[in-house]
Structures are given as structure tokens and as C-alpha cells.
Amino acid sequence: MKKNKNNGIENKTLLESGGLDLKKMMKLGEPFIWLAGAGTAVMMFMILFIVSLLLFEGAVTFWPKKISQVYMKDGAVYAGYVSDREVYREQDSQGKILNETPRIQLMAGNRDITGEDFIWIDLPEVEKIMYPKDVMLLERREWGKMVAWPVGFRCPKREFAVGDSDFKKQLKKYLSEGSKRYRVMRSLEKGVISNLSYKINRLQKKIKYLEKRQVVDFKNRTKRNDLEIELSSQLVLFEKARAQLRELRDQDSKFILIMRTQDGDEAEMTFTHVVRALWPNQMNIFGKVSTYFSRLKEFVFEEPRESNTAGGVFPALFGTVMMTLIMTLAVVPFGVLAALYLKEYAKQGPLVSAIRIAVNNLAGVPSIVFGMFGLAFFVYRVGGSIDKLFFPDSLPTPVFGTGGILWASLTLALLTLPVVVVATEEALSFVPKGIKEGSLACGASKWQTVWNVILPSAAPGILTGVILAMSRGAGEVAPLMITGVVKLAPDLPLDGFFPFFHLERKFMHLGFHIYDVGFQSPNVEAAMPMVYASTALLLLVVAGLNFSAIVLRNRLRKKLSGSSF
Amino acid sequence: VVVDVLGNLRHLFIHNPYPEVSFSTLFNKIWYEGYSEPEYIWQSSAATEEAEPKKSLTPLILGTVKGAVFAMIFAIPLALLGAIYTSQFMSVRLRKIVKPAIEFMAALPSVILGFLGALFFAPLLEKHLFVILISVISIPCFAILTLLAWRSVPKEITRKLPHEADVTILVLGLLAGFMICVWLGPVAEKIIFGDFKYWLSNVLNITYDPRNSLVVGFVMGFAVIPIIFTICEDSLNSVPKHLVTASLSCGATQWQTAVRVVLPVALSGIYSAIMIGFGRAIGETMIVLMATGNTPIMDFNPLKGFRALSANIAVEIPEAPIGESLYRVLFLSGLILFSITFVVNTLAELIRLRLRRKFSAL
Numbered sequence: 001m002k003k004n005k006n007n008g009i010e011n012k013t014l015l016e017s018g019g020l021d022l023k024k025m026m027k028l029g030e031p032f033i034w035l036a037g038a039g040t041a042v043m044m045f046m047i048l049f050i051v052s053l054l055l056f057e058g059a060v061t062f063w064p065k066k067i068s069q070v071y072m073k074d075g076a077v078y079a080g081y082v083s084d085r086e087v088y089r090e091q092d093s094q095g096k097i098l099n100e101t102p103r104i105q106l107m108a109g110n111r112d113i114t115g116e117d118f119i120w121i122d123l124p125e126v127e128k129i130m131y132p133k134d135v136m137l138l139e140r141r142e143w144g145k146m147v148a149w150p151v152g153f154r155c156p157k158r159e160f161a162v163g164d165s166d167f168k169k170q171l172k173k174y175l176s177e178g179s180k181r182y183r184v185m186r187s188l189e190k191g192v193i194s195n196l197s198y199k200i201n202r203l204q205k206k207i208k209y210l211e212k213r214q215v216v217d218f219k220n221r222t223k224r225n226d227l228e229i230e231l232s233s234q235l236v237l238f239e240k241a242r243a244q245l246r247e248l249r250d251q252d253s254k255f256i257l258i259m260r261t262q263d264g265d266e267a268e269m270t271f272t273h274v275v276r277a278l279w280p281n282q283m284n285i286f287g288k289v290s291t292y293f294s295r296l297k298e299f300v301f302e303e304p305r306e307s308n309t310a311g312g313v314f315p316a317l318f319g320t321v322m323m324t325l326i327m328t329l330a331v332v333p334f335g336v337l338a339a340l341y342l343k344e345y346a347k348q349g350p351l352v353s354a355i356r357i358a359v360n361n362l363a364g365v366p367s368i369v370f371g372m373f374g375l376a377f378f379v380y381r382v383g384g385s386i387d388k389l390f391f392p393d394s395l396p397t398p399v400f401g402t403g404g405i406l407w408a409s410l411t412l413a414l415l416t417l418p419v420v421v422v423a424t425e426e427a428l429s430f431v432p433k434g435i436k437e438g439s440l441a442c443g444a445s446k447w448q449t450v451w452n453v454i455l456p457s458a459a460p461g462i463l464t465g466v467i468l469a470m471s472r473g474a475g476e477v478a479p480l481m482i483t484g485v486v487k488l489a490p491d492l493p494l495d496g497f498f499p500f501f502h503l504e505r506k507f508m509h510l511g512f513h514i515y516d517v518g519f520q521s522p523n524v525e526a527a528m529p530m531v532y533a534s535t536a537l538l539l540l541v542v543a544g545l546n547f548s549a550i551v552l553r554n555r556l557r558k559k560l561s562g563s564s565f
Numbered sequence: 566v567v568v569d570v571l572g573n574l575r576h577l578f579i580h581n582p583y584p585e586v587s588f589s590t591l592f593n594k595i596w597y598e599g600y601s602e603p604e605y606i607w608q609s610s611a612a613t614e615e616a617e618p619k620k621s622l623t624p625l626i627l628g629t630v631k632g633a634v635f636a637m638i639f640a641i642p643l644a645l646l647g648a649i650y651t652s653q654f655m656s657v658r659l660r661k662i663v664k665p666a667i668e669f670m671a672a673l674p675s676v677i678l679g680f681l682g683a684l685f686f687a688p689l690l691e692k693h694l695f696v697i698l699i700s701v702i703s704i705p706c707f708a709i710l711t712l713l714a715w716r717s718v719p720k721e722i723t724r725k726l727p728h729e730a731d732v733t734i735l736v737l738g739l740l741a742g743f744m745i746c747v748w749l750g751p752v753a754e755k756i757i758f759g760d761f762k763y764w765l766s767n768v769l770n771i772t773y774d775p776r777n778s779l780v781v782g783f784v785m786g787f788a789v790i791p792i793i794f795t796i797c798e799d800s801l802n803s804v805p806k807h808l809v810t811a812s813l814s815c816g817a818t819q820w821q822t823a824v825r826v827v828l829p830v831a832l833s834g835i836y837s838a839i840m841i842g843f844g845r846a847i848g849e850t851m852i853v854l855m856a857t858g859n860t861p862i863m864d865f866n867p868l869k870g871f872r873a874l875s876a877n878i879a880v881e882i883p884e885a886p887i888g889e890s891l892y893r894v895l896f897l898s899g900l901i902l903f904s905i906t907f908v909v910n911t912l913a914e915l916i917r918l919r920l921r922r923k924f925s926a927l
Contacts, residue, residue, distance in 0.1 A: 028818050028819075028820055029818065029819075029820025029821065029823075029824065030712060030716075030820070031709050031712060032820065032824075033650070033654055033820060034708045034709065034711070034712040034735060035646060035705055035708050035709070036646040036647070036649050036650035036654065037650050037654070037708070037732065037735050038646070038704060038705060038707075038708035038735065038739055039642065039643045039645075039646030039647045039650065040646065040647040040650045040651060040655070040663065041735060041736050041739055042643060042704065042739070043643055043644075043647050043667060043670075043790060043794075044663060044666060044667075045739075046787060047666055047667070047669070047670055050673075050681065050787075053681075053685070054677070054681075086692075353918070357911060357914045357915075357918075360910065360914050361907060361910045361911060361914065364841060364844045364845065364848075364906050364909070364910035365848070365903060365906055365907070365910075366847065366848020366849070366850065366875055366902050366903070366906055367848065367850060368848065368850040368875045368878050368879055368899070368902070369848065369899050369902055369903045369906075371878075371879070372878060372882065372895075372896060372899045375882065376896070380887060468672075471672050472672070474674075475672070475673070475674025475675070475676070475677075476674070476675075477674070477675070477676045477851050478675075478850035478851050478854075478875070478879055481879055481883070482878075482879065482882050482883055511674055511676040511677075511851075512676075514676050514677070514680050515676055515679075515680070515851065515854075515855065518680050518683075518684055518855075519683070519855060528684070531680065531684070535677050535680060535681075538674060538676075538677060539673070539674075539677060542672055542673070542674055543669070543672070545672075546669055546672045550665060
């Protein structure tokens with residue numbers, strides 16, 4: 001900026017005369033300028049701090065930590081990894097501090113045995129801390145983590161004990177076999193059996209529908225017979241798959257892993273029960289990195305376990321993306337057409353400026369009010385009517401008359417409409433007048449000009465608006481809470497069954513996942529790392545969208561300034 | 566049963582299916598069963614069957630206003646100072662970093678901010694209340710101190726340093742000041758108060774909630790800062806350049822130009838920025854839902870929580886049966902929210918239009 005340079009020179013001439021001249025400083029307003037600078041600096045600090053805090057906490061979540069064995073002076077021994085440290089203040093009933101003790105929090109796991117995941121340990125009471133080599137950290141499908149020593153394991157043919165020469169090798173082999181078995185069982189259960197039960201359900205519904213019609217003619221009866229034959233064959237398949245699963249489970253229950261905890265309790269579990277088994281104190285850096293990435297992969301691509309406090313966030317991520325896409329599909333045509341009309345076709349007058357004010361106003365309406373509108377209008381009115389017209393069989397259980405991904409997306413589309421309209425209008429006003437007039441002068445009609453000339457050259461700007469709307473929509477939670485987000489959805493809104501997109505289904509959302517796990521889960525402490533990780537993921541999604549919008553905008557600016565108009 | 570003028574007995578049917586909802590139950594003090602005096606109470610679902618639902622919107626409206634006011638107290642100075650500095654005194658190179666960074670703040674989902682407020686800042690504030698308060702107060706002082714120190718350095722040295730050195734010095738000075746607060750704060754606390762929170766509760770009789778309005782003010786302030794900042798900065802920047810150059814060439818310093826020429830011209834833009842920010846703070850849902858205790862109380866103590874209209878809707882509407890009085894009262898509160906923001910935003914928009922006309926006239 002030119003101004004600034006001028007000021008630099010001026011500053012110097014004014015300050016030439018001497019060192020600390022308060023009068024001149026006041027005249028230059030320097031204290032105030034520095035105050036303003038301090039304000040800016042504080043803002044920048046806060047942004048940096050928040051973003052780096054989230055990214056850091058999210059990133060360290062998956063790093064395996066050393067397991068320490070803490071020997072207390074009174075003879076008690078605890079094992080676990082350090083998850084937090086603080087200075088504890090003991091206070092009397094009026095809040096007066098009696099004494100302060102530094103303490104650490106151990107994540108000791110074994111919730112099924114001790115009832116608590118975490119232990120606070122006062123550091124002055126500690127005698128020594130050891131790092132035993134052979135301690136294991138098991139991530140289990142239920143009951144959270146386990147910190148324990150292996151004792152041995154039983155297979156149908158032979159038994160292994162911890163003293164055996166190749167014990168660790170064998171244990172690793174059986175663990176990987178166990179996870180293979182788990183995958184087979186899971187695909188049978190989630191794939192084959194749920195497919196079959198879905199089909200059976202549909203057939204039963206069809207039969208019921210035919211029965212209700214009460215027109216007993218020949219066609220109807222043969223149709224019913226066909227359906228019933230198919231149903232019985234499906235039922236046979238279903239039973240067969242169930243039997244197979246039972247057999248697999250029986251077989252699996254013969255492979256038993258025995259662990260001993262710090263307190264000497266022995267715990268038995270099947271190998272399929274173990275998600276991941278680690279020897280954290282023996283790991284080198286490569287082992288740690290590979291564990292880190294395996295945990296990261298699980299986080300992004302797997303389903304949550306244990307009421308969302310462990311495992312992955314895939315359904316939530318998927319729900320967020322799908323909802324944002326549906327929202328975009330809904331908002332873009334409306335937004336762009338509205339802006340086109342306002343900018344190119346409408347006669348500029350009090351009505352149009354009133355509409356503009358209304359659109360800007362829409363941007364300021366609280367999101368929860370949009371949510372209420374969505375609930376009352378989309379869910380209860382529109383959804384209720386659709387149910388009455390098209391799904392009278394399933395009433396009183398609502399199909400569309402309850403929150404779902406379609407209604408949530410439409411609500412958010414309303415919410416983000418002003419973003420698209422404003423950005424499109426701006427992009428349209430950036431289009432050089434010369435192009436437009438040139439096209440009109442060549443004999444193109446107004447629509448041809450708009451479609452072939454104006455829209456293409458405004459496209460990057462419109463796209464920027466769309467991406468900004470997407471980032472706003474992806475981060476919004478409040479309206480979703482009342483129009484169709486749930487903490488745990490049984491099925492994704494997209495699957496292999498006709499009609500593939502199940503727009504009436506409830507869905508999971510990253511933002512709501514954060515709220516739910518962080519505030520409503522029974523074991524908040526154990527869930528905190530997951531919450532930080534989800535927060536970092538959401539931040540990355542939103543930041544990525546924004547960043548691409550900024551890049552697009554800059555390219556658009558460059559392109560326009562480069563043109564000769 | 567009533568007796569009419571002629572002395573006949575008559576039945577009069579009073580049809581009032583929703584006895585618990587009227588203007589006075591929603592907005593005035595009501596003397597409920599089991600309470601010693603008339604009060605404003607929101608308690609939509611009672612613990613026992615017989616207890617009547619208490620639906621006073623007054624504490625909720627007060628809570629909404631309280632949260633927004635604290636957010637604005639935190640946000641306005643920072644955003645305004647930032648906008649003035651960024652538009653008037655900052656070098657182009659720095660501005661290219663600072664402006665997008667603050668605009669990125671606007672894209673931070675409020676659920677992230679709410680989560681941070683409730684589970685990170687609230688425990689932090691609870692532990693280090695005094696240090697944080699003291700550093701908020703002393704940071705401006707440190708800015709001035711840094712300036713004095715910088716100016717007392719002989720000119721021969723400062724001239725050799727690059728032009729942007731003062732920014733670095735300022736940042737370093739602030740950091741040092743913050744460090745000093747962190748180190749000396751606990752010591753000062755021990756000497757003066759013993760324990761600050763103990764002193765608060767016993768001497769001043771102020772109770773402390775972990776999730777309180779200060780936390781909300783800070784976090785929600787963070788959410789509205791970018792809105793205020795962007796609009797302010799834009800309107801400061803779009804002040805016609807010939808006014809600025811005229812003022813500078815008449816011999817006014819840059820500070821004098823900024824305060825006496827640029828600021829008055831852009832003032833209505835700043836008003837509208839503040840109003841839009843206020844509207845946003847009124848309607849913010851996730852932050853107040855997560856970072857307050859959600860207790861509907863009537864007071865202005867910054868160390869206590871509150872319950873806002875928006876959070877109330879989010880919590881209660883999924884369970885409210887359609888068409889019943891709770892559902893309708895919640896929609897009424899939605900209407901109140903809508904009308905507040907509608908009025909505020911329309912005013913702001915009108916002001917902005919006037920500003921634009923003024924600029925084009927200049």
C-alpha cells in the first residue's frame with residue numbers, strides 16, 4: 001500500500017528529533033495504533049492456537065503410548081498409560097485450598113474387571129515407575145481397552161503357555177487368524193443375513209398388501225402363491241446362513257486367549273474379541289508409525305464401537321458428505337436461477353431491492369429457526385402428507401413423516417440459499433459488460449447470451465459460492481438435530497437395495513457426533529480422544545472446502561484482471 | 566355455573582384447553598405451587614405428575630441477551646481494533662495473510678467452538694481464572710509498554726532494521742507480557758487473595774459455575790469476531806481514496822486521518838457490522854447449548870451459566886408432542902428469535918444501503 005510507505009517516511013521525519021517524545025507519540029497516535037495492532041495480534045494468536053490445538057490433539061490420538069507400571073509407597077501397583085496430568089487442589093466446603101498435589105491420570109483399561117478406565121495417582125505417593133517389556137495393550141470390541149500380561153491361549157488341538165519359545169510368534173499368528181474369522185463372520189452377518197432378512201421383509205409386506213386388497217381372483221391368487229413359494233425358499237436360505245454363523249461362532253469359541261491383569265485377575269476371551277493387540281513397550285518407531293496409521297484407517301473407514309466412544313466415524317463422515325451433496329443439488333439450481341433473475345432479468349426497483357434485503361436477512365436468521373421450519377413444514381406437513389398418500393400401509397409408523405436425510409438436506413439448502421444467491425450475483429456483476437453487449441450485438445437472444453456467455457464466465461465465482469455454501473452446510477448442526485440426525489444409525493442412507501438412496505432414513509453427522517460423544521456419552525473421559533479426532537476431521541473437511549474456494553476465487557480474479565476488458 | 570341478571574341459574578362452558586399458557590404466564594412473574602414468592606421459571610416437564618409445567622420465557626430471553634452481550638463485549642473491541650489496524654496501518658504483505666485467516670474463522674463450525682468452550686476452556690478458566698482475567702486486563706498495558714521500550718531504543722539502531730520490525734517487536738512484547746502474567750499471576754493471586762475463587766465466593770458472594778457466561782462470551786465472541794471484522798474492514802477500505810489522500814496531503818498524520826476522516830465516513834458500516842454480529846450472537850445455538858450449564862436462571866452474573874432460547878428449542882423440540890402447548894410455546898420462542906434477528910438485520914441492511922449511497926455520492 002502506498003499510504004503505508006508515506007507514513008513510514010513521515011514517521012521517521014517526525015521522530016528524527018529524539019528518543020522518547022510522548023507528545024509526538026500522541027500526535028502520531030502511536031499508542032492507539034499499537035493497541036489496534038495488539039488487538040489484531042490477539043485475534044491471530046487465538047486462531048493459531050485453536051487450529052493447532054485441534055490438529056495436535058486430533059493427531060496424537062492414535063499414537064501408541066508407553067505403558068507404565070506405577071509402584072506406590074503403600075505397596076499398590078497400577079499399570080496403564082499416562083493420559084493426563086494436573087495439580088490437584090484439595091478444598092474445604094467453602095472452597096479454601098488445603099493443599100496442592102501434582103497427580104497423573106493413568107488409563108488403566110480393564111473396565112469389565114475394575115469398573116473404571118481411569119485412575120488418578122498422586123505423584124508424592126509414588127515409589128517408582130517401571131516400563132515392563134511384556135505388557136500388552138488389547139483393544140477389544142467390548143469393554144474398551146485392556147492392559148494385561150498374556151498367560152497363554154487354548155486351541156482345539158494344543159495349548160500354549162507364556163514360557164514357550166515361539167509364544168509371541170504363535171500368538172501373533174492366532175491373533176491374525178482370529179481377525180480373519182471375525183471378518184468372515186461379520187460379512188455373513190451384515191451381508192448375507194441382513195440381505196436375506198430384507199428380502200423376506202419385502203415379500204411379507206407384498207403378501208400382506210395382496211391380502212388387504214381382498215379381491216380374490218385367479219391372478220391375485222397365483223401371484224400370492226408365487227410370492228409365498230419364494231418366501232419359503234428365502235426362509236430356508238436364511239436359516240441355513242444362521243446355522244452357518246452359529247457353527248462359526250462355536251468353532252471360534254474354542255480359541256481362547258487368557259490374560260492376567262496387574263491385580264492378578266485372569267480374563268479369558270476369544271481371539272475375535274480382540275481388535276488390535278500391541279506390545280507398546282517393545283515397539284520401535286516403525287511399529288508405532290504403522291500402529292498409528294492402522295488406527296487412523298480404522299477411524300476414518302470403520303464403524304463406531306461401544307456407543308461411539310471407540311472405533312471409527314465412517315457412518316458419520318458418510319452421512320455428512322451425502323447430506324452436503326443432496327443439499328448442494330437442491331440449493332444450486334434455485335440459488336443460481338434466483339440470482340440470474342434478480343441480476344439479469346428483473347427490473348431494478350424497490351421490489352428487487354426489497355428481495356435483496358430479504359435474502360440478506362435470510363442469511364442472518366438463526367439456524368435453529370430454520371430447523372424449526374424444517375421440522376414443522378418438511379417433516380410434519382410434507383412428510384406427513386407423503387405418508388398418507390404413498391405409504392398408508394405402514395402408518396402409524398412414519399416413513400417420511402419423521403426426520404430423515406432428505407428433510408435435513410432441504411432445511412440446510414434453505415439455510416445456505418443466501419450464500420449461493422449473493423455469491424452468484426457478485427460473480428455475475430464481475431462479468432465484463434463488453435462481453436455481454438458483444439453477444440447481444442451479434443444477434444444472440446437474451447437467454448443465449450446468459451447461457452453461452454455470461455454463465456460460463458461467471459462459473460468460477462458461482463462455484464466459489466457453492467463451495468462456501470457446502471462448507472457452511474457441512475459444519476451446521478443445530479437444525480439437523482431436530483430434522484433427522486441420530487447418534488447411531490443402523491444403516492447408511494445408501495446401499496445395494498432398490499431404490500439405493502434411502503432418503504427417508506435417519507443418518508449420522510460428524511458435527512452431531514462431536515456433540516453427542518462429547519456431551520452425552522456415558523464415559524466422556526474415555527471418549528475425549530475420539531472427540532478431538534472427530535473435531536480435527538470436521539475441521540479438515542471444512543477447511544479443505546474453504547481453501548478450495550479461496551483458490552478458485554484467486555484464479556477467477558487473475559483471469560478477469562488478465563482479460564482485456 | 567353462573568347466575569344471570571334475572572336470577573336464573575345457567576351453565577357457562579369455559580373452553581380453555583391450555584390453561585398454562587397465556588401472556589402473563591409466559592412473560593410475567595407467576596406464583597407457582599410450592600414456591601415462596603412469584604418468580605420467573607422455565608420448567609417444561611415436571612418431576613411429578615401433578616406438578617404444573619412452568620413456561621416463563623423471560624429467563625430464556627434474558628439468557629439469550631446475556632450470552633449475546635458478553636460475546637459482544639469480547640468481540641467488538643477486538644474486531645474493531647483489528648479492522649482499523651488491518652485496513653489502515655498494516656502492510657499489504659501481512660494483510661494478505663491476516664484477512665483470509667480471520668475469514669477462515671467464520672467458517673469454523675460452531676459445534677467445534679462449543680466443544681472447545683465446554684471441554685477445554687471451561688476447565689482452563691476454572692483452574693486459572695485469576696491469571697486469565699489479569700492477562701486480559703494487562704495485555705493492552707503490555708502493548709503500550711512495548712511501544713515505550715521500542716521508542717526509547719536509539720534511532721540509529723531502529724533505522725537499520727527492516728520496516729516491519731515493529732510488528733515483530735509488538736508480537737514478541739505481547740508474548741512476553743503473557744508469559745509474565747502466567748508466571749507472576751499465581752504468585753500475585755496468593756499474595757492478594759489467597760485463592761481468588763474462594764475470595765469471590767466468600768467476600769463478594771459470587772458463586773461460580775464451571776460452564777459460565779465468561780466462557781460463552783469468549784467462545785461466541787470468537788464466532789462473531791470474523792463477521793464484525795469483515796464488514797468493518799470492507800467499509801473502512803471502501804472509503805474513497807481521494808478523501809484519505811487529501812487529508813494526508815494537508816499534513817495530517819495517518820492516525821489523524823484514520824480517526825477524523827476514515828472512521829466518521831465508515832461509521833454506519835461499523836454500526837451495521839455490530840448489529841449483524843449481535844444478530845448472529847442472539848441466534849447461535851450449538852455454542853450456548855454446549856458451553857453453558859443450560860440452567861434457566863435470572864441474573865447477570867458473568868460467572869454463572871444461563872439457558873438461551875435457541876438452546877432451549879434444540880433441547881426440547883424433539884420431545885415436544887405436535888400441537889401441544891410446549892410445542893407451540895417453543896415455536897413462539899422461535900418466532901421471538903426470528904423477529905429479533907429480523908429487525909436487527911433489516912436495520913443493519915438499511916444502514917448499509919445508506920452507506921453505499923453515501924460512498925457513491927462522495
